[in-house]
Amino acid sequence: MDQLDVKKYSRTARALHWALAILLIALLIAGTISANTTDEVLKFSIIKLHAPLGLLAGILLLVRTYFAFRHARPAPDPNWSFAVKWGSKIIHILLYVFPLALVGSGVATLVLSGLGDILRLGKPEIWPELSGIVSASAHSIFSKLFLASLVLHIGGAIYHQYIAKDNLLARMMPSK
Numbered sequence: 001m002d003q004l005d006v007k008k009y010s011r012t013a014r015a016l017h018w019a020l021a022i023l024l025i026a027l028l029i030a031g032t033i034s035a036n037t038t039d040e041v042l043k044f045s046i047i048k049l050h051a052p053l054g055l056l057a058g059i060l061l062l063v064r065t066y067f068a069f070r071h072a073r074p075a076p077d078p079n080w081s082f083a084v085k086w087g088s089k090i091i092h093i094l095l096y097v098f099p100l101a102l103v104g105s106g107v108a109t110l111v112l113s114g115l116g117d118i119l120r121l122g123k124p125e126i127w128p129e130l131s132g133i134v135s136a137s138a139h140s141i142f143s144k145l146f147l148a149s150l151v152l153h154i155g156g157a158i159y160h161q162y163i164a165k166d167n168l169l170a171r172m173m174p175s176k
Contacts, residue, residue: 008171010071016064017172023057024099024150031143044124051110051119058103065096074171091152098146105142108135 009017027050034046076085110116112135113128130136160168 006072006074008173008175009073010067011175012067013064013071013073014172014174016060016067018174020057020060020064020099023053023060024146027054027057027102028143028147028150035140040124040127043127044119047115048119051106051116054103054106057099061096061099061103077166077168079166087152088156091149091156094145094149095153098142098149101142102139102146105135105139109133109139 008014030046030050030053034043034050037043037046076088080088109130110119113130113133115128115130118124118126118128157169160166
């Protein structure tokens with residue numbers, strides 16, 4: 001199927017998009033709460049859920065990447081300016097790169113800090129000091145960069161829907 005004939009993303013791409021959107025936003029919220037609490041039991045409980053869900057998000061993102069290359073997708077609107085086309089392309093690439101970087105830095109933090117063993121053993125009272133772990137700092141930076149790219153993505157969707165009024169959201173919405 002030619003890309004110009006495609007009006008919507010595939011069902012699989014749409015399902016993965018919305019599942020990842022919900023999961024990644026939940027992970028951002030959980031990570032923010034964990035990073036800002038002094039309650040070690042709460043922090044432990046959040047991280048015990050955050051770590052496997054982060055891995056799941058990484059797996060789903062790899063599956064989504066596979067489908068992005070295997071299925072035709074809608075072409076950019078020919079009326080879009082060069083800046084809008086390239087801005088969209090860059091933001092979409094970052095929405096793949098930053099979550100994968102978050103998974104990698106999260107796994108590295110679990111391994112390098114001993115946090116993985118602490119979670120496995122269920123011993124929140126021996127919480128490791130993460131300030132000296134480079135991957136933990138990288139995880140924090142990547143989370144902020146991901147949040148910024150997500151805000152730009154949502155802002156772009158709002159722009160297209162309500163200012164440009166080109167009904168761009170219909171390409172990613174569930175079929176009727």
